[in-house]
Amino acid sequence: MGLLFSIFTFIILLAIAFIGAYVEGLHYLFGIVLPYIAFAVFIIGIVVRIIKWAQSPVPFRITTTCGQQRSLDFIKQNKIDNPFTGLQTFIRMFFEIILFRSLFRNTKAGIKENKLTYGANKWLWLFSIVFHYSFLIIVLRHFRFFTEPVPSFVPFIQEIDGFFQIGLPIIYLTTIGITVGLLYLLARRIFDNQVRYISLASDYLPLFLILSIAITGILMRHFFKVDLTPVKQLTLSILSFQPILPADVNPIFYIHLFFVCTLLIYFPMSKLVHMPGIFLSPTRNLANNNRAKRHINPWNSDFKMHYHTYEEYEDEFREVMRDVGLPLEKEEKNVD
């Protein structure tokens, strides 16, 4: 049901994209107004989301420890998976974000003749890495459209990405990477029973959106061989807040742009906020130095319940305590 709904939503989006691309009168709306709106929604949306998260305090230090703690000096601490200092925590976070370290632990459980088995299962990690890095590099490559003069990292990345010099124009590795990565993630959602069972419409939609951005991009580069000069004119004019609409932009570009804008708008209200979210995750970004350094809960005084004091306890049990010879704080007055 989630899948169908996603496909349905996607078709509507596609239809809108076509209308925007082929109805000339709408180009101003789709080429200029929408990007401004999308960008604003994206930035404001993410900032608001982060502020909302940040407004809630972290009352307890609930690090998930995945290695040996620091304790006695003859026992070797696992500094990455069980960080004690800020630096070690930084390194842990670095590996989480750059290498998806936790996902790398993934296993697949099975049951055979009443015995459980745990196989290594790195596929999700692998394709996830391929997808995310391709995405990142593609975004960076796009800076050649957003900047004049183009910063030097762009041709550098382009060169590495196009290292194998296959096809003309050269097919970038990341073009293949993002497509294959997305197709794997999508196939997994559709055909793996377990993943399908937990999937919501909002899990398919981002995949469709990003996939259609990738496909329209590929079409522009390799099939329609779109002239990029007017495209760059447009982006630069938008970025300098003096938007002009060049006349000869290929309609397919408008479709590409529409999906990008949709993704930007959708981003802050979707699960894609995992990107900023991962930085704030309290089980990962806190050092496990709980016993060395007190963590403060700003609302600790909201706990109003009174604990049962020793005095109350002794009052209740004084007699039996005296009988067994336990020391007492307060002797009863009328002991005979």
Add this chain to the structure above:
Amino acid sequence: MSIKMTREELAASINYKFPKTNWMDTPVVFKKGTYNNAAVPDSITYVNQPNPRKWQPYEDDWKLPENWQTIILEGLRERLHKFRSLKLFMDICVRCGACADKCHFYLGSGDPKNMPVLRAELLRAVYRKDFTTAGKLMGKIAGARELTFDVLKEWFYYFYQCTQCRRCSVFCPYGIDTAEITFIARELMNLIGVNIDWVMTPVANSHRTGNHLGIQPHGFVDSIEFAVDDLEEITGIRVQAPINKKGAEVLFVTPSADYFGEPHYYTLLGYLALFHEVGLDYTWSTYASEGGNFGSFVSHELMKVLNAKIYAEAKRLKVKWIIGGECGHMWRVLHQYMDTLNGPADFLETPVSPITGTKFEHARSTKMIHITEFTADLIRHNKIKLDPSRNDHWHATFHDSCNPARAIGLFEEPRYILKHVLNKFTEMPDNTIREQTFCCGSGAGLGTEENFEMRMRGGFPRANAAKYVNEKYGVNVVACICAIDKATLVPLFNYWVPGLEVAGVHEFVGNALVMKGEKPRELDMRQQPLHGKEEESKNV
């Protein structure tokens, strides 16, 4: 044991197929043997919690307050403002499924809602309905659903089918901790009096008498004296066991099961022997006679008030620092919550072992160390004499208890001890130990008779790994440092791996410890003939 299925039948009943119906349209069935009894009104009343009444989960009328939905939703709103963890975990799950087959309850039951991701979705769906625009507008298709009585039933069933073990959190790429979600969901249910007896009654007992079992001071004294007698029987030495002694250097706090349960009791004998041998100036307390904290299974506030006694007692008795015994969730509270909730413990001093001089810098704020840290340090400095051959009748493996593993990272300290007090030690497979350890299946208040089938299911992955080393290497005992493990692994192994025993680390220490002036040891802490001695007597 209240289960009719044989282990073969139970194992055969596990499969990982998925129902035809969407999880939102698959209602919960309260099957006997898979859920816990509701809390009795007296216990709820004693700790002043809402809506005490007689009810049971299988009944149609849970006697909820009129406006129970509002109470829960308001409670949720409040907690979203108070816990960044909750708010973040509600928003960032991508449903990648990496956590799905990591939960022992899923592996043992095959019930999709025991996949951590769906367990969390039970709360997330309600969150979406009331706290997100998409959920408000689009409802089910946006993964949102209204908090109805049927949903509440699912909450009760599945949030009391999570042992808060945090294994899922190890594998989640964002560290989403379903245990945190469970904790808060239980707290929400507690607001309308939906909770279980094996949590609330121990909480009430602990509040009143200082321990879960409701043992009163004289009962406590009796147990300790009994243990001193037994130890004398075994070693020929009568040890001192001071209780409520002012001015001792160290306060010792351990779970109450240690002085009332088996095989916990043998660990207690081990503590007594060790403290005597090294001449530790310490005291027990009848008032803080519980290290465990069942409050941590239902509400942060109850956790706080139960935990408060430890520092209060340390202050009253004017000790310098504290040692904590073998217990799992107790140590989660001591390590991750105590200082924040009830600190600062500025009236105590940074723990320094009076025997080795080691300063336990890592505990400089809480002033409380784990018994295995204490003992490992003693062994390292050759301060105790050990004869590991006295444990030759055991071939041990080590079960990492969830909380010391995933909330502290206490992996090597117990292993270091075991390797010095035992000759035969074999690890279970890598995917089932250390941070990936599997729960006993009965933690977080679920260790009841009435929940027996679900416990056997939840403990299946642990039992499976233990069975592997049992069959392949002849392992005959599972060592652990948790009172709940000691109580629940025994029936678990009786069911899945008959003949496999359970013991605390300090039971082996007690066996191996060569005490000054002891009589030749004939018996181990269980008062069973020592291996070898038995053979000898046969040969004579």
